Amino acid sequence: MPELKFTQSQEMLRKAVREFVEKEVKPIAHRIDVESSFPADVFQKMGRLGFAGVFVPQTYGGAGLGQTERAIILEELARHAAGLAMALMTHHLGVEAILAYGTDEQKAKYLPDVATGKKISGLAVTEPTGGSDVAGQLANASRDNGHWVINGRKCFITNSSNAEVNIVTARTGEDAKGRPAFSAFIVESGMEGFSPGREEDKLGLRGSSTGDLLLNNCRVGEGSLLGGEGNGMRMALGLFTKIGRTGMAAIGLGIIRACLEEGVKFARERVIYGKPLAKLQAIQFEIAQNRIDYEAARLMTYHSIGLKEGGAGADAEIAAAKYFATEGAVRAAKRTMDLMGGYGVINEYPVGRYLRDALTTISCGGTSHIMQIIVAGQTLN
Amino acid sequence: MPDRKRALWAVAEQTRGKLASVTPEVLGQARRLAAEAGGCEVAAILLGKDVGALANDLLACGADKVFLVEDPALELYQNDTYGTVLHRLIRREQPEVVLFGATAVGEELAPTVAARLGTGLGAHCTNLALAPDGLLTMGVLGFGGRLHTEMFCPDRRPQMASVKPGMFPPLPREEGNGEILREEASALLSGADIRIRTVRIVKEEPEGMPLEDADVIVAGGWGIGGKENWRLLTELARELSGATGCTRPALDEGWTDGEHTMIGTSGKTVRPKVYLGFGISGSPHHTVGIKDAGVIISINSDPRAPVFECSDYCVEADFRKILPLLLSEIRRAKVPA
Amino acid sequence: MGELNLVVLVKPVPDPSCYDRIEIDPATGALLRQGMPAVLNPADKHALEEALVLKERFGGRVAMVSMAPDSASETLMEGLAMGADEACILSDRAFAGSDSLATSRVLAAGIRKIGPFDLVLAGNESADGGTAHVPSQVGELLGVAHLANVIRMEVGPGGSVTARTRIENGYIEVRGSLPMVVGVRREINTPRYTSLMGVMAAQGKPIRVWRSEDLGVNAAEAGMEGSGMRPGKLSRPDYRRKGEILKGSHEETVRRIVAILRAEGVLG
Numbered sequence: 001m002p003e004l005k006f007t008q009s010q011e012m013l014r015k016a017v018r019e020f021v022e023k024e025v026k027p028i029a030h031r032i033d034v035e036s037s038f039p040a041d042v043f044q045k046m047g048r049l050g051f052a053g054v055f056v057p058q059t060y061g062g063a064g065l066g067q068t069e070r071a072i073i074l075e076e077l078a079r080h081a082a083g084l085a086m087a088l089m090t091h092h093l094g095v096e097a098i099l100a101y102g103t104d105e106q107k108a109k110y111l112p113d114v115a116t117g118k119k120i121s122g123l124a125v126t127e128p129t130g131g132s133d134v135a136g137q138l139a140n141a142s143r144d145n146g147h148w149v150i151n152g153r154k155c156f157i158t159n160s161s162n163a164e165v166n167i168v169t170a171r172t173g174e175d176a177k178g179r180p181a182f183s184a185f186i187v188e189s190g191m192e193g194f195s196p197g198r199e200e201d202k203l204g205l206r207g208s209s210t211g212d213l214l215l216n217n218c219r220v221g222e223g224s225l226l227g228g229e230g231n232g233m234r235m236a237l238g239l240f241t242k243i244g245r246t247g248m249a250a251i252g253l254g255i256i257r258a259c260l261e262e263g264v265k266f267a268r269e270r271v272i273y274g275k276p277l278a279k280l281q282a283i284q285f286e287i288a289q290n291r292i293d294y295e296a297a298r299l300m301t302y303h304s305i306g307l308k309e310g311g312a313g314a315d316a317e318i319a320a321a322k323y324f325a326t327e328g329a330v331r332a333a334k335r336t337m338d339l340m341g342g343y344g345v346i347n348e349y350p351v352g353r354y355l356r357d358a359l360t361t362i363s364c365g366g367t368s369h370i371m372q373i374i375v376a377g378q379t380l381n
Numbered sequence: 382m383p384d385r386k387r388a389l390w391a392v393a394e395q396t397r398g399k400l401a402s403v404t405p406e407v408l409g410q411a412r413r414l415a416a417e418a419g420g421c422e423v424a425a426i427l428l429g430k431d432v433g434a435l436a437n438d439l440l441a442c443g444a445d446k447v448f449l450v451e452d453p454a455l456e457l458y459q460n461d462t463y464g465t466v467l468h469r470l471i472r473r474e475q476p477e478v479v480l481f482g483a484t485a486v487g488e489e490l491a492p493t494v495a496a497r498l499g500t501g502l503g504a505h506c507t508n509l510a511l512a513p514d515g516l517l518t519m520g521v522l523g524f525g526g527r528l529h530t531e532m533f534c535p536d537r538r539p540q541m542a543s544v545k546p547g548m549f550p551p552l553p554r555e556e557g558n559g560e561i562l563r564e565e566a567s568a569l570l571s572g573a574d575i576r577i578r579t580v581r582i583v584k585e586e587p588e589g590m591p592l593e594d595a596d597v598i599v600a601g602g603w604g605i606g607g608k609e610n611w612r613l614l615t616e617l618a619r620e621l622s623g624a625t626g627c628t629r630p631a632l633d634e635g636w637t638d639g640e641h642t643m644i645g646t647s648g649k650t651v652r653p654k655v656y657l658g659f660g661i662s663g664s665p666h667h668t669v670g671i672k673d674a675g676v677i678i679s680i681n682s683d684p685r686a687p688v689f690e691c692s693d694y695c696v697e698a699d700f701r702k703i704l705p706l707l708l709s710e711i712r713r714a715k716v717p718a
Numbered sequence: 719m720g721e722l723n724l725v726v727l728v729k730p731v732p733d734p735s736c737y738d739r740i741e742i743d744p745a746t747g748a749l750l751r752q753g754m755p756a757v758l759n760p761a762d763k764h765a766l767e768e769a770l771v772l773k774e775r776f777g778g779r780v781a782m783v784s785m786a787p788d789s790a791s792e793t794l795m796e797g798l799a800m801g802a803d804e805a806c807i808l809s810d811r812a813f814a815g816s817d818s819l820a821t822s823r824v825l826a827a828g829i830r831k832i833g834p835f836d837l838v839l840a841g842n843e844s845a846d847g848g849t850a851h852v853p854s855q856v857g858e859l860l861g862v863a864h865l866a867n868v869i870r871m872e873v874g875p876g877g878s879v880t881a882r883t884r885i886e887n888g889y890i891e892v893r894g895s896l897p898m899v900v901g902v903r904r905e906i907n908t909p910r911y912t913s914l915m916g917v918m919a920a921q922g923k924p925i926r927v928w929r930s931e932d933l934g935v936n937a938a939e940a941g942m943e944g945s946g947m948r949p950g951k952l953s954r955p956d957y958r959r960k961g962e963i964l965k966g967s968h969e970e971t972v973r974r975i976v977a978i979l980r981a982e983g984v985l986g
Contacts, residue, residue, distance in 0.1 A: 502851060587887055
């Protein structure tokens with residue numbers, strides 16, 4: 001088995017992203033967390049640099065790269081601002097939906113704007129009944145005179161108040177076996193009957209907006225149907241795995257690295273009993289555990305993405321990576337707080353934010369319980 | 382000419398008839414080097430238009446003689462004209478050492494002349510020593526003040542160096558009876574290839590006390606956090622009849638009065654009696670500029686701030702708590718009991 | 719004005735954020751640079767940005783020239799990713815120990831080898847050595863007009879140049895014309911970020927490596943032999959002081975500070 005090694009251009013890409021993040025994102029990370037605000041201007045800049053359309057072909061204004069490069073971007077972003085990474089990761093869900101399932105007309109219409117970050121995208125599946133229970137959703141769409149009329153309420157939707165190009169799923173009838181069938185629609189902000197609803201006050205990942213999307217007799221044209229009638233469920237599940245969970249794994253990985261680096265910095269600089277904290281073995285163990293979690297999460301994340309890019313199913317590997325990286329982020333943040341003592345709980349230091357962000361990643365893209373169910377299912381079958 | 386005295390030259394800098402503050406520093410150091418090595422004479426080179434009155438100042442600052450080159454073409458500094466005159470004078474007189482102030486102008490003129498002469502040049506020297514055999518030791522700082530290197534120019538002449546402003550105190554003025562040599566400017570300029578024209582030199586003389594002259598400097602860094610808080614620093618400086626200084630990050634944030642208040646490797650070297658630093662972490666870029674301060678007092682809420690290592694007194698506290706108290710305490714102290 | 723042939727002088731330097739970790743080998747007295755990654759000298763990015771803006775306006779090519787070991791190609795890729803068209807590394811053991819003038823000779827030879835140029839831009843100084851000599855000396859050696867400390871620059875349609883150079887508490891305004899060599903200060907612009915598209919495009923751009931014989935630089939002109947300056951002892955300056963911590967309440971601390979100010983005789 002070959003070593004996991006990034007190409008020279010991937011290393012350069014990481015460096016370029018890191019430079020941007022350190023100059024433009026790190027300085028605002030604390031503020032967007034405190035204010036729970038999405039920095040639209042920074043997102044625009046990210047778009048111009050290719051982050052928003054990293055895996056979109058250059059013919060549509062993207063960077064023409066793949067999911068590994070996307071994960072590098074998310075990891076680097078989450079190193080300083082996991083909330084903003086969350087907004088980008090969700091944007092990619094909408095972008096991939098159009099790229100993978102859109103007609104040529106839909107791609108030509110939407111991709112140039114979303115790939116360059118001019119317009120923000122998102123995916124709205126979850127309802128008050130649940131997210132991973134895709135079949136339980138109640139939103140419905142019916143044909144009316146060459147149009148679709150969509151009704152329903154989506155909740156816990158990331159980018160709800162910022163996205164201009166929303167991919168919304170709704171029940172559109174039943175399949176041959178009498179089970180509910182779902183379809184996806186491209187719904188643009190400002191369309192009649194469509195509006196963002198309440199916004200949530202989240203524990204973490206506060207640099208992204210999360211809230212309701214309300215569809216009240218929202219009429220869209222036939223051209224808004226995405227991926228064909230009845231394909232909404234398959235599409236949503238595919239996106240959850242390929243984009244959602246890989247993205248969350250990369251974000252968890254970025255948080256672990258943040259904890260690792262902050263912990264090392266603190267342990268080197270903080271002097272106690274006349275010597276740096278780093279000289280104490282108990283502290284060395286905490287640093288080692290952070291490093292081990294980072295190494296494992298890194299291998300699992302990039303390896304599972306590599307498998308998927310190579311055409312394998314990789315559902316279990318991706319679920320395992322999502323589980324491990326996000327749970328690892330929680331562990332790493334807790335450990336880092338422990339080693340920092342009193343400083344760990346002071347909000348001037350970022351570790352408290354890392355812990356809140358880490359806890360919040362667990363519920364995004366399927367909880368740790370769901371991830372284990374997927375891994376178990378794939379293992380036992 | 383074996384018995385001729387070795388000549389140490391200091392290139393004077395003037396703008397609109399005013400000597401740059403570094404010029405007396407360079408002359409003073411040349412004088413000290415001459416005394417160190419023995420058997421040397423110190424000459425100042427002055428270029429400009431109608432600047433003859435400054436020649437006596439240069440004698441008073443330590444020069445044995447002044448080469449005075451006056452010409453309308455030299456009114457405004459420009460590297461082709463100034464470089465040509467200096468190059469020709471140096472070729473003719475063959476001094477042992479030529480020193481420049483490492484100002485923006487010196488930073489351009491010195492390498493220009495060194496390139497024409499094909500000799501070595503020490504940059505932004507922070508110390509200089511001259512051996513009796515005439516070899517100049519040039520101490521330079523690199524890596525943002527973290528590395529000191531001794532440089533030599535053993536087998537090319539003259540030995541040239543630019544001197545970092547603020548490093549060497551000028552000598553007390555002594556009305557000298559040196560010699561002023563008026564040079565024929567047109568000869569020194571004839572045939573010069575003048576490729577750039579200086580349109581104007583704009584000086585924006587800053588308000589307030591210059592950092593170089595202040596007994597007390599109140600300096601702030603990135604930790605100050607904004608313009609509002611910066612005003613408190615300025616107020617304290619005014620109360621102490623001192624000057625306000627800053628670090629590069631504070632300058633970049635736009636809180637300060639401008640680049641002339643920046644202290645450190647890319648800014649000024651200062652030597653106040655007391656330096657009070659607020660919200661300064663203490664990167665070597667900054668601390669190298671305050672190493673000659675009398676007493677350094679640092680106030681920082683982070684007990685790990687490296688600035689504490691190079692401070693005489695350390696206050697581990699939020700400057701927002703300390704500054705207002707300090708202001709009122711000083712006001713009270715100044716009221717005669 | 720036609721297209722511009724632009725040259726940017728760049729130098730890979732040890733990452734300035736690592737300068738706190740500088741050590742001197744106690745045995746050899748040499749500088750230890752281990753663990754300090756090389757980056758593009760920060761001021762050089764401003765020079766490259768200025769060149770890219772001019773290229774966008776007038777068309778033409780931007781070539782980077784660097785006197786550096788072969789391994790510099792990795793750092794130069796950063797410049798190619800920002801938008802430079804090609805890179806030339808001037809690399810030879812014979813160049814080791816070059817002072818600023820010998821370095822400028824090598825760079826001038828590299829610039830000549832590329833061909834006719836309109837404008838050579840460089841960062842005013844490097845973060846490590848920081849002599850700020852190279853722009854002026856390269857200008858002298860190429861026999862063209864040169865400016866250091868440039869903070870603003872405009873190239874007119876006929877190749878005229880208006881520029882401002884920074885001096886203490888002010889600036890100098892100058893006029894001249896191309897060809898020219900300029901050293902720029904960071905105030906001149908804000909370098910662009912490298913885009914993902916730029917990273918991809920960089921992969922196909924040429925990086926040439928030229929030795930002393932390619933450049934026609936002989937041993938007497940470069941390296942130790944071609945240099946007037948010789949380095950002597952290296953040391954780490956020690957700025958440490960006693961570091962007494964003023965303890966007690968804020969009020970007590972402030973009274974101590976005032977007492978110190980009075981003892982130093984600066985309380986008016």
